[in-house]
Amino acid sequence: MENNINGIPGGLLTLSKDFEIEEINHTLLQLLRYDIDELIGQSVRTILTRSTQAFFQFIFYPLLIQKQQVEEVSLELMSHQGEKIPVLLYASTRLDGIISCIIVPNKKRNQYENELLEANKLAEERLKEKDRINAELQLVLHNLEEKQAEMLRINQQNLKYKTETQKELSLAKKIQETTLTDAINNEHLQIESYYHASNELSGDIYGFYQINEHQYGIILLDVMGHGISSSLITMSLVTLFQRLISKGASSDQIMKELDDQMHLLFENEEDAWHYCTAIYLSIDIKEQTVEYINAGHPPAIYLGLEGEHRELKTQGPPIGSFKGMDFKHSVFSYTKGARILLYTDGVSEPFEQGRLHSFLKKHSRASLSVAKEKLAKMLKDKENVGYRSDDQCYILIDLK
Template sequence: MNIGNSLQTKMSIVLLTSILSIMITSGIVLYYIQRFELQKEIVNDSKLSFRRLTNSLKEPLWNMDYKETKNIASIEMENHDVLSILVYNDKKERILGYSKDEYFNIIEVSEPPSNHKFLFYEDVITKEGQDIGYLKIYFTDIFLKRSLQILILKLIIQTIILTIISLVVIYFALNVQIINPVILMNRTVGEFANKRFDARIEVKTKDELGSLSENFNNMAKTIQDYSERMEELVAVRTEELRVANDDLLKANDQMKKELQMAQKIQKAIIPKTFPLVNEFEFSGMYIPMDSLGGDYYDVIKISNTKIGMLIADVCGHGVPAALITTMAKVSFASAARENKSAGEIVDQVNGELYKIIGNMEYLTAFFCIVDIEEETIEYTNAGHPSVFIVKKEGNIIELGQNAPIIGFLNDIKFTSDREKLEDGDRIVLYTDGVTEAMNKDGILFDVGRLKKILTSGKDIKISELLEHITKEINHFTEDSEINDDVTMLVGDYFKKR
């Protein structure tokens, strides 16, 4: 600790200031009292000397004995407070004049002195009713000032001595009674702060410091007991946490294995190859947002002349969505039969999924049956974004929604619509993760931008088209994280010649 900030230094400064203030104030008061008393004494003595000299000079002046007059005046000049005496006859002619020089030697003068005058008296000397002379007497205060100077010096010396004595006595008393106990308390509190919980203050006084020390020791004992119990509790909890952590690690490892298995299963439901059909060429793209997504697509060979194309988007992501996509794939694969329409197939899938997920989850889907012989596409769009048929000329036909979402309601019938296919048509299926990809400014990739890409790329291979679309999405979003699965399935129809 900086010595200037210590309690000892601060108390010493306060004590020194207080004692000096008291001593100086007392000295000033004593100085003015003494000065007043000395001045009062000089005034009284001067009046007495003036009356005495006046009475003593009556006889000599009456008898015109000027030699005696001078003797009386010279005797009075021996008084150190008398500065000058001037005596005149009844005609106001100066008979004598005495004064004191700068060394206070008595000299004869004709005029009163010009300095050191403090009091002045003058009066007419009379006898038997007749004026016989005139007296002037001057008194000095120089000896008063000297006395006061000596008094001031004594007061200064006295103040210094008393201050030193008082400081020493009070300092040692404060050290024993306050400073040393406080230093001891501060040292002990510091040790306690450094986690030495067995530290105690050894102050045995009966005053407030003793009471404070006792309270601290009681508090320290409570904290020490609590700390010891806490250490035991921490040790027990640490062991419990270690066991729980081991269990969590095992469970996490198991979960990772199960998640990896789920990822393998989901990858397996995304077709890597497609049925060989002379009239069609297929290509797909799937970019999941999480390790497990909720999108999938499929191409199902229903017969030699009929092909089923499917894309679905399950609400949500993660394990539940992956499980539902798996169930949907199995359900669509088992329901797709030659004697059923697209609406009937979707209706069967809806009934099977509703039994499992109720109205808690749902999915949107687009399912169509391409009849190669009839050159038609029969489709059911269950709440899914519109599917595009891109013509050779570049114009686009939209296959919009014509049915509700799947898995949310049971007592409904799904219908289908038909559209004519022509040589060179390109069927484009996608999920909303494509058109709802967002850049840093919150702007969507949107349907219009996708249409422009499809129109401008109508003559390139579908694999190149999907690669181009992926690059455009990444460029648009500036490689920021996507917020939904990005999935597309594209099929090119070539009329058999």
Template structure:
């Protein structure tokens, strides 16, 4: 398939989806980074024609990019000078974190010639955990105007796969180098921490905050805030069945799949159906994932949501009974034929949405009592004037104070959304 094949600007066709799923499966099962990257470049060529291509990985020590896997260059550019931020089209992508479509390289001030035949170029950032730019994937064509914005969106999806492959390979290397369980748990904790945002976004008409507290055993809790464009934000909370490094790796894959699929114009139920199949295809299928995703429209003051077997979030409106947002389906990674449904909730000023994992409601005190959902609701109602950040921190402190340290073996995560 060439880049001139008609496609929708926001969707992928059946052939493209099959190619993407095969690439996702390769990332899921292989720990050989070079083999995986070669496979990804082969898959890219089925959807986006190129004459030369390269995957460049960021080296934090030198703060530069080095060619890790390249195709179509006469000289070995992996041995040439590294690319620094702002140097060349690749360095420009590293510096800005944004993909570029260059229709005519001769008119681009950033272009550095590596091939005489190149006339157009396409490059996308490889975004790792914590939204860090960990590399760039670059395509070159001998034809002018060879690439479109649609091609860039597809390349970004492949870049997400590369990010998973790189991080899984790095994590695997760390595991091989250590034999002590304490260090393994420390690595898992760091991976899970990097998957989650450092701070909440600023969203018009809303106050938002999330916190995750790791247990000694390092579970699979995850939350994120994802900018999906046009003033809309994705809010996700998830929990992997399992602990330690396996849970961390599965959640890293889940995050990458979700970010990649949100780049298309799929409905939320479509995104979750595809997530379910992707998790089943790889080794992730040995574990299931519960997840809740809400797409927040801050202008219309509403959320579209889907719940895949996760603890139903609490929607609290002053002077009205609380609602449990449970519509969706069963957890991800159990049955291939699972379908999902979605629902919508409208906010008024003062309304509160509380997302949480089972480590909150199942926290147990020294008398064997559970923290439960009612305590969570009561805290929200007793502090209706507090900001999302204040309420989130208060809830975390209350769960910590309630739980018997000897009984707390699970992570717990809380996300609070308040309409202003």
């Protein structure tokens, strides 16, 4: 072989008609790790693996005879040390029958093919994973759409329920307010009231009634808490005290029956137990006396014409606290021109201690309606500066 073909990167091999090696270049010798003297004149089978020998005889040679050339045949050579070397073979037959072969090592190609196969496999796996993720996302999206539809349905139901509930609460508020008594103003006394619920419904309730020509009954109750539950209790009590006061029952009897009613309401429902503070006044304009019972309620304030004052303090626990309680009344005489303020804790809590006494004294000469409006404004001003009010109710009485 000449030097100009010994250095090329591919192997060159010339075979006789009998497949004996006639020429071989240096590149191929290095690949096979043979010396040239070891191969010249030897059968090509010397450098072929066993499987390639059969292929060479039964497939390659007939194909070469038929077409005179073969391109890119993949086969294996055997090195001197027995190493299998994958190669690509290009061969052609000359007119004199000599076979010229070009041999290209195929290790890198196999590696590239394997890498390509691995890359294709990885791409297919990723595509399958992508399809799986897309399917899961579609499922999640479908479930989300179903949840959104369900939420929309629930919101619509809630809105309908809220609207209907608001209508029911407004109606209940109107019914509750119809039980409140109107102002009284005659030659003997004047009574004004203020009522403000922190919610639609209130746990405060009051009533004042003329019992006969010279007696009046005034009651103010505050059920624990506020809202629907408290208002239901007040409604269960209002009919009872209306009947008792109107027929002239004693203050002790009124409180006793209200207490019994509270225990009856929760006789078998301890978890729902409520109590109720209450104050009841029986005013006799003929005798000029005030009889009262205070059951756990904030003390009413009495202010005489000359500035003398007293507190109608509590004499026992709220009604509904202890079964079988006895309620004792107190009596004092009043002077004409005196004023009394009854109130719930929603009125007193926004102010510092003694403020209501000061208010009553400051406006003792103002008309009762003016005093009522000024106290209402004071409470409103407290709300405007962030005070969260409870139910608010108060009653002002002028004893003429």
